[in-house]
Each structure stands twice: as C-alpha cells, then as structure tokens.
Amino acid sequence: MSTIWTLAEIEGGELKGITHELLTAARSLADASGSLKVGIVALGHEIGGLVPQLGSLGADIVALADAPSLANAPADVVARVVGPFLQGQQARTVLLGHTATGKDIAGRLAVRLDCGVIADATELAVEGGKIVATRSIFGGGMWSRAVAAGNGAVVTVRPRAVTPAPGQPSRSSETLTISVADGSTTRRVETLELKQETSTTVSLGDAEVVVAGGRGMGGADKFGPVETLxxxxxxxxxxxxxxxxxGWRPHKEQIGQTGRTVSPKLYVALGISGAIQHLVGMRTSGTIIAINSDAEAPIMKVAxxxxxxxxxxxxxxxxxxLSRQGVGAGA
Ligand SMILES: Cc1cc2nc3c(=O)[nH]c(=O)nc-3n(C[C@H](O)[C@H](O)[C@H](O)COP(=O)(O)OP(=O)(O)OC[C@H]3O[C@@H](n4cnc5c(N)ncnc54)[C@H](O)[C@@H]3O)c2cc1C
Structure with missing residues (x-):
C-alpha cells in the first residue's frame, strides 16, 4: 500500500499549526482513496515525545530522524537526510507547508526524488486514483488544477487552506527510525544565533484575524485606527x-503578490482598493470585511x-x- 508523506514543522519542541493542517489534508486524501496510508517525517533533536500526537492527528507511520546534529537543521540538511529515506519508501506524494521552511525544502527534495513541485495548493482531492491540486496562478487571476506527471510531486499547501480536524487520541501509529548517514548533517552555513523578533503585536503568519490598511488611511501618522482595531x-x-x-509600514506587513500570503478567519481591509496583486495574498480568507469610501472599489466585490x-x-x-460590548483591550 503506498503512502502520502508529509513533513512536520517543529519549533521549540512543539508542532507548528501547519503540521496539523498537512496531516488533516493527507488523512482526508488517504481516506478518500481507500488505499493510501499517511506517513510523516519528523526531524530534530529529542522529538520522540511528539510521536503519540502525530499519530492522533492522523499519521499511520511516524518516521523519526532524531540526532543532536539535526536540531534547527537547515533545508539542505533536511533534504539530504529525508530524501534517501523517502526514495527508499518510493514516495510519490509529499505534502509540505507553503511556508518559509516548506518552500525552502520543496525544490531540494524534488530534485532528490526526481519528481515535480506543485506550489501553493489551496485544495487537494483524489480523482480517478490521482491526487489533484488546485492552485492560484497569474497573480490570482486564474486557478489551475494540476496532477503529478511521471514520478509524483512535492506539493506545498497554503497555510490555513485546510481546517485542522480534531485529533483522535486513541489512534496509534507505526514508528520508523531514519538512519542519519555520516556526513549527511554537515552544514554549509552555520547559524550563529537565532533571535526571536520582539513584537507586541500578533505575527501575520499565525494570525486568525488580520486588519490591513491601504493608501486610503492617508499617511504613516494616520495608521492609528488600523492599530487600534x-x-x-x-x-x-x-x-x-x-x-x-x-514607507508608512515595514515590508514584513505587506500582503499580496510581492508580500505575504495570508488566509485568516477574518480579514479587515481599511482603505485598500483591492488590486489583483493584493487580492492574491488574501482572497482565501474566511470572512472579508472592507471599509472604503468608494462603493465601486474591487475589494468591495470580494468582501x-x-x-x-x-x-x-x-x-x-x-x-x-466593540468596547461597549466588552470586546478588546479597551473594554
Ligand atoms: C508586479 C506588481 C506586484 C505588486 N504586488 C503587490 C502586493 O504584493 N501587494 C499589494 O497590496 N499591491 C501590490 N501591487 C500594487 C497594486 O497594483 C496596487 O497598486 C496596490 O495594492 C494599491 O494599494 P492601495 O489599495 O493601498 O492603494 P489605492 O489603490 O490607492 O487605493 C486606496 C483606496 O482607499 C480608498 N480610500 C481613500 N480614502 C479613504 C478613506 N478616507 N476612507 C476609506 N477609504 C478610502 C480609495 O477609495 C481606494 O479604494 C503590485 C503591483 C505590481 C505591478
């Protein structure tokens, strides 16, 4: 029986949300096919404690690569360790997050598996025994549906495109150990220091709610309402x-084709026209609220x-x- 493989993203010894989403996606594909298993590779140091959680979230097989030299491993090391293992497993479909980490690994892994990459999938389905990925292309102006040709594909899945299913603590999984070959963890670049950005605000990548401001705010000094809301x-x-x-806001806050892609439960657009290059970065949000002085602005049509x-x-x-109703800090 073949297996849909995924790769766990782990931070500070804990699973990141995207891992749960990937397992939910893989599980629903496997269940729809009736003939596939779900496997997940977890790579790091002292991560064995995550096995029961990975099983409960939908994995049939948990493959562990656990070694001191794999702590905070960069993408090339991940590909060197995981690639031969997945080759041995004859992996045909590997789901990664369309995250900074997943995007960094996807191409390297695809080269090692001699397969294609389907990037930024927002929907996955099984049709006629094949896994079909839906993704947005041409800056969000069109949707394409893609299947792997030849040896399969590494598919990156957009964060929050999948609603994580509740875990089932009674599920169990088989555990495999990935042998870490001598020299496979040699780093070409050594990270000297990892520094968490100190911020008093919620980070865009993790946010369930995003409030975004556009030129209609009127200036850097007029962004107060965006921050307050x-x-x-x-x-x-x-x-x-x-x-x-x-120069009103830093680039890390930019949403759109040349910025971040977000898919929060709620997106509030203040004074944003909704150019196609902006829409491509937020149109898969759950609920979109737009406030704009122009009723004909494109954002109003997707809101x-x-x-x-x-x-x-x-x-x-x-x-x-909101404050009167008891919502928020000022309440
Ligand atoms: C290759 C390329 C890549 C791009 N990538 C991106 C990208 O990643 N992200 C992105 O956002 N854009 C991107 N753009 C730019 C994009 O085309 C738009 O120019 C940009 O999104 C417009 O920003 P805006 O909506 O804030 O400004 P405007 O288009 O100027 O819109 C301002 C809006 O505010 C409204 N408004 C004005 N005053 C008020 C008020 N007092 N109250 C309420 N509403 C008000 C107006 O009615 C208008 O709708 C890209 C463009 C190109 C060519």
Missing part, C-alpha cells in the same frame, strides 16, 4: 504595497461585508461599539 480584535496588522512603498464611508469615521465608532 487590530489591538481590539487581537489581530495582526497588514498593509498594501502602496503603503509599504510609501462578505462592505461598508462605504470614511475609515477615520467608521473605525473609531466600530472600536467604541
């Missing part, structure tokens, strides 16, 4: 490229809730009302 909702702050290019008016009037009133 974000604080009230426990949200991350995002921005359009026009705002970043003007679930569209309010026409001045952000500087609507947002303070909204924050006051």
């Amino acid at each position: 974000a604080r009230t909702l426990g949200a991350a702050v995002g921005a359009s490229r026009a705002v970043v290019d003007s 679930n809730v569209a309010a026409v008016g001045d952000v500087h009037e609507i947002v303070p009133a909204l924050v006051a009302e």
